[in-house]
Amino acid sequence: MVSEFEDGARHNRVSNPTVSVILPVFNGEDYLRLAIDSVLNQTFQDYELIIIDDGSRDSTPAIVQGYSGRVRYVRQANTGVAGAFNHGLSLASGRYISWLSHDDVFLPRKLEDQVARLRDYSDPVVCYTDIQMIDSAGNVTGEHRLPEYSRGNILRHVLTAGPICSASYSILYDRRCIDEVGLYSESWRYTQDVDMLARLARRFAFVRVPNMLMQVREHGNRGIRSKAWQREVVKYFHKELSDIPLEELFPELCDGAAKSARAQAYVWLGDTLAGQPFPIYRVAASQYRRAMREEPARAGALLRKIAWVMRRYLRDDMRRAA
Numbered sequence: 001m002v003s004e005f006e007d008g009a010r011h012n013r014v015s016n017p018t019v020s021v022i023l024p025v026f027n028g029e030d031y032l033r034l035a036i037d038s039v040l041n042q043t044f045q046d047y048e049l050i051i052i053d054d055g056s057r058d059s060t061p062a063i064v065q066g067y068s069g070r071v072r073y074v075r076q077a078n079t080g081v082a083g084a085f086n087h088g089l090s091l092a093s094g095r096y097i098s099w100l101s102h103d104d105v106f107l108p109r110k111l112e113d114q115v116a117r118l119r120d121y122s123d124p125v126v127c128y129t130d131i132q133m134i135d136s137a138g139n140v141t142g143e144h145r146l147p148e149y150s151r152g153n154i155l156r157h158v159l160t161a162g163p164i165c166s167a168s169y170s171i172l173y174d175r176r177c178i179d180e181v182g183l184y185s186e187s188w189r190y191t192q193d194v195d196m197l198a199r200l201a202r203r204f205a206f207v208r209v210p211n212m213l214m215q216v217r218e219h220g221n222r223g224i225r226s227k228a229w230q231r232e233v234v235k236y237f238h239k240e241l242s243d244i245p246l247e248e249l250f251p252e253l254c255d256g257a258a259k260s261a262r263a264q265a266y267v268w269l270g271d272t273l274a275g276q277p278f279p280i281y282r283v284a285a286s287q288y289r290r291a292m293r294e295e296p297a298r299a300g301a302l303l304r305k306i307a308w309v310m311r312r313y314l315r316d317d318m319r320r321a322a
Contacts, residue, residue: 019047019111019172020094024084026054028102031217032063034138038105040070044112048072050091054084082184082192089183098172099193103217105134110213114172117209124174125205128167129213136219148208155201156249158194159240160272161280167206168193170214177204190229191236198240202248230279237283241269263295267302274309278316285309 021039025032039049049070053060055078064073076087085099096118100106114127133142147164149157157164181199184192200206247253250265270287273280288302288309 017046017048017094018115019044019096019098020088020092020175021047021049021098021100021111022085022088022092023049023051023100023102024054024081024088025051025056025060025102026078026081026084027056027058028060029056029058029063030136030219031103032060034105035100035102036064036067036071038107039100040067041108042106042111043109044115047111048092048094050074050088052076052084052088054078054081080186080189082186082188085192086183086186089178092175095175096172097175097178099168101169103219104169105138105215105217107132107213107215109211110170111172113209113211113213114170117207118172118174121205121207123205124176124180125207126167126171126173126177126200127207127209128172129170129209129211131166131169131214131216132212134215134217136217138215138217140215141218143212145210146208149206151201151205152251154206155198155244156269158198158201159237159244159249160269161194161237161276162272164206165194165197166216167208168197169216171197171200173200173204188232188236190226190232195236195240234279234282237273237280238286241283241287259294263291263298266291266294267298270302270305274305278320279313281309282313 023035036049036051039047047070049072051064051071051073053064053073053075055076061075064071072091074087074091076084089097096115098111110129114129117127118125128146130143130145132140133144135141144163144166146167147157149164154164177200181203185195188195246262246265247255253261253265266287270284270291273284273287275281285306288306292299292302
């Protein structure tokens with residue numbers, strides 16, 4: 001189902017914009033105006049804003065009707081956030097693509113600074129920024145200066161849920177990146193953002209703008225607070241770490257690397273995952289088991305690590321259920 005305002009909004013599109021900002025929204029009435037205004041108030045104005053309403057049942061349509069000019073609004077039956085964003089991609093005409101969640105905010109120079117950085121490169125790259133965390137009232141509660149990694153090292157940090165995963169909130173990338181890696185996965189309803197980050201990291205360099213240009217809102221209705229997210233995030237990291245060759249995660253491991261070196265790489269994955277919050281640290285156990293298969297002499301120490309992870313998980317799961 002497509003909204004009746006799709007035809008009218010089409011006439012307000014920017015011809016061949018540099019940036020397409022895609023804003024998927026579902027029941028976003030609490031924060032949607034702030035998100036839209038943050039795009040309209042950008043210092044860089046060569047963009048189009050495409051809002052994909054994923055079947056909202058609140059006042060989202062009425063809110064968007066209050067805007068004109070740069071806002072293109074399309075309403076569809078509910079498919080999930082990845083399906084909504086993919087619909088936006090099919091409509092986008094910009095050279096660069098940016099995602100904005102309906103509860104988050106661009107700071108005024110976000111597009112200008114990122115486009116300037118991307119123009120330094122002839123080949124497609126992915127650009128991200130530092131971020132601020134805000135509460136439901138918009139108060140800044142924290143700042144995160146994200147790390148930078150070489151192209152060969154970034155994937156293992158993404159797939160162990162490192163701080164670089166927060167780059168998914170602010171990424172701006174060349175449209176050619178999507179042409180190569182494909183659309184967002186609609187089978188991952190809660191981890192589609194980190195999945196795309198990992199797919200991009202396998203093919204392209206990442207570059208950082210070391211400025212706070214994005215605000216990410218913490219509030220009680222965020223999807224990461226749900227049981228479904230908890231189940232999926234464990235499944236996602238477990239599957240990706242099972243499917244991707246160890247040598248791709250650790251390019252320094254040459255073909256025929258010693259079993260002790262492979263075991264140490266698995267221990268690194270396990271130890272890094274063990275330091276993550278609930279429930280992601282549960283995935284550490286599978287990496288310790290792989291390390292044991294490579295180097296059985298480590299079994300005693302690794303079994304203790306596995307037992308610690310599982311005791312911690314059972315304790316935390318019971319606390320949350322209480």
